[in-house]
Amino acid sequence: MRISTIQAFNTGVRGIQDNYSAVTRTQEQITSGKRILTPADDPVASVRLLQLDQQASKLAQYKDNLTAATNSLTQEEAILNSVNNVLQRVREIALEAGNGALDAGGRQALAQELAERENELHGLLNSQNARGEYLFGGYQSDSQPFVKNADGSYTYAGDEGQRSIQIGSAKMVAINDNGKELFVDVPNATRLTSAPANNASGAVSPGTVEDNEAFLKDFPRDGISIVISADPADPTQFVYEVRGADGVQLADGALEPNADGNYEIGYAGMAVTLSGDLAAGDEFTVNSEEKRSVLDTVRLLRNTLENTYDSPEGKLQRSDMLSVSLQNLDNAMNKVLGVQTSLGARLNVIDSTQLENDEASLINTTVQSGLEDLDYAEALSRLSMESIVLQAAQQSFVKVSGLSLFNFLR
Known part of the structure; x- marks a missing residue:
C-alpha cells in the first residue's frame, strides 16, 4: 500500500491529538472529581x-x-x-x-x-x-x-x-x-337565646329544650315572640300569645304562677320562664341558637x-x-x-x-x-497509561517524520 508523506503526517498528528484529548479529559475528571x-x-x-x-x-x-x-x-x-x-x-x-x-x-x-x-x-x-x-x-x-x-x-x-x-x-x-x-x-x-323585645318590666330565662323531636319539628326557624296582655275577662290577670316572626298567632294561654311566683310558658318542645312585675304589652323573643x-x-x-x-x-x-x-x-x-x-x-x-x-x-x-x-485510583492509573501512550505517539511521530528519500541522496 502506498502512503504519501502528507498522509503519514496527518495520521501521526491525529494520533497525538487523540491521545492528548484523552489525557486532558482524564485530568479534567481528576480536577472536578x-x-x-x-x-x-x-x-x-x-x-x-x-x-x-x-x-x-x-x-x-x-x-x-x-x-x-x-x-x-x-x-x-x-x-x-x-x-x-x-x-x-x-x-x-x-x-x-x-x-x-x-x-x-x-x-x-x-x-x-x-x-x-x-x-x-x-x-x-x-x-x-x-x-x-x-x-x-x-x-x-x-x-x-x-x-x-x-x-x-x-x-x-x-x-x-x-x-x-x-x-x-x-x-x-x-x-x-x-x-x-x-x-x-x-x-x-x-340551644335557645331569649331577650326582651321592648322595655319589658319582666325578665325571661334563657329557655330549655324539653322535647327534642317536637322542637326540631315545630319550632320556627325564625324564632317566636311572646306577647303579654290583660285578660279581657279579668283585667287583673294576664294572658300570653306566642307569635311567629310574621306576627301570626301560634298559641295562647293564661299566665299562671308556679310555686316560685314565676310563669312558665311552653311551646314546640321548649320552655321559658317569665319573672318579675309583668305588664300588658311586655314582649319577649325566643330564637333557636344551637x-x-x-x-x-x-x-x-x-x-x-x-x-x-x-x-x-x-x-x-x-x-x-x-x-x-x-x-x-x-x-x-x-x-x-x-x-x-x-x-x-x-x-x-x-x-x-x-x-x-x-x-x-x-x-x-x-x-x-x-x-x-470519580474512582481516583482508576483515574490516576489511566492517566499514567494515557501519558505513556501520548509520549510514545509523540516519539514515533518524530521518527516517522524524519523518514525521507532525500536523506539517502545526500
Missing part, C-alpha cells in the same frame, strides 16, 4: 442523575415546608394553651359569681376582670404567625377573623377553609384550623354581672346565665382539647415524614455519588 463531564460520557447515567437532581430539589422544598409546618403548628399549640388558660380563669370567675354572699361591688369587680379576659381572648383568637398570617382565619389569612361589632358582639369574618402544605411526595398536612369550627360552632347548652361562640359566651356572662341587681328577678337571671355559661365554657374547652390532640397527631406525622425524607435524601446522595463520582 466527577466521572461524567458531559451527557455523552454516559447517557443512561446522565438521565438518572437528572432525575436524582429533581428529586433532591423536591426533598429540599419538603424540608422547608416541614419547617414552616412545624413552626405554624407549634405556635398554634401555644396559642391554644393560652386560650385554655383564659377559659379556665373565666370558668373560675363564673363559679365565684355564683356565691350568694357576693354583693354588687364584688360582681362589678368580677365583671371588670371578665372584660380584661374577654379582650385577651379576642387578641388570642386574632393571633398571627411569623409570616403575618392569621392562624384562625381559614383561607383568609390576611385579615382579622374575629371582628368586634359596635354593640359588643363578635362576628367571624374568616371562612371554613383549612390550609395545607405538601411535606412528602404523597403527604399533605394541615397547618391551621379555622376559627368558625373551633371557637364559633360551640354547642350551646340551652351554637354560641366562646367570645359571646364570655360577653353575655359579663353583661349579666354588670346589669343585674339583687332582686329576685336579677338573681334568677344570674343563676340561669351562670349555669349556661359554665356548660358552654366546658364545651369550648373540650373543643380546644380536641384540636390540641389533632395538633399533636399532625406534629407526629411531621416528625415521621422528616425521618423518611432524610432517609430518601441519603439514599439519593449515595446513588448519585456512585453514578458521577
Whole structure:
C-alpha cells in the first residue's frame, strides 16, 4: 500500500491529538472529581442523575415546608394553651359569681376582670404567625377573623377553609384550623337565646329544650315572640300569645304562677320562664341558637354581672346565665382539647415524614455519588497509561517524520 508523506503526517498528528484529548479529559475528571463531564460520557447515567437532581430539589422544598409546618403548628399549640388558660380563669370567675354572699361591688369587680379576659381572648383568637398570617382565619389569612361589632358582639369574618402544605411526595398536612369550627360552632347548652323585645318590666330565662323531636319539628326557624296582655275577662290577670316572626298567632294561654311566683310558658318542645312585675304589652323573643361562640359566651356572662341587681328577678337571671355559661365554657374547652390532640397527631406525622425524607435524601446522595463520582485510583492509573501512550505517539511521530528519500541522496 502506498502512503504519501502528507498522509503519514496527518495520521501521526491525529494520533497525538487523540491521545492528548484523552489525557486532558482524564485530568479534567481528576480536577472536578466527577466521572461524567458531559451527557455523552454516559447517557443512561446522565438521565438518572437528572432525575436524582429533581428529586433532591423536591426533598429540599419538603424540608422547608416541614419547617414552616412545624413552626405554624407549634405556635398554634401555644396559642391554644393560652386560650385554655383564659377559659379556665373565666370558668373560675363564673363559679365565684355564683356565691350568694357576693354583693354588687364584688360582681362589678368580677365583671371588670371578665372584660380584661374577654379582650385577651379576642387578641388570642386574632393571633398571627411569623409570616403575618392569621392562624384562625381559614383561607383568609390576611385579615382579622374575629371582628368586634359596635354593640359588643363578635362576628367571624374568616371562612371554613383549612390550609395545607405538601411535606412528602404523597403527604399533605394541615397547618391551621379555622376559627368558625373551633371557637364559633360551640354547642350551646340551652340551644335557645331569649331577650326582651321592648322595655319589658319582666325578665325571661334563657329557655330549655324539653322535647327534642317536637322542637326540631315545630319550632320556627325564625324564632317566636311572646306577647303579654290583660285578660279581657279579668283585667287583673294576664294572658300570653306566642307569635311567629310574621306576627301570626301560634298559641295562647293564661299566665299562671308556679310555686316560685314565676310563669312558665311552653311551646314546640321548649320552655321559658317569665319573672318579675309583668305588664300588658311586655314582649319577649325566643330564637333557636344551637351554637354560641366562646367570645359571646364570655360577653353575655359579663353583661349579666354588670346589669343585674339583687332582686329576685336579677338573681334568677344570674343563676340561669351562670349555669349556661359554665356548660358552654366546658364545651369550648373540650373543643380546644380536641384540636390540641389533632395538633399533636399532625406534629407526629411531621416528625415521621422528616425521618423518611432524610432517609430518601441519603439514599439519593449515595446513588448519585456512585453514578458521577470519580474512582481516583482508576483515574490516576489511566492517566499514567494515557501519558505513556501520548509520549510514545509523540516519539514515533518524530521518527516517522524524519523518514525521507532525500536523506539517502545526500
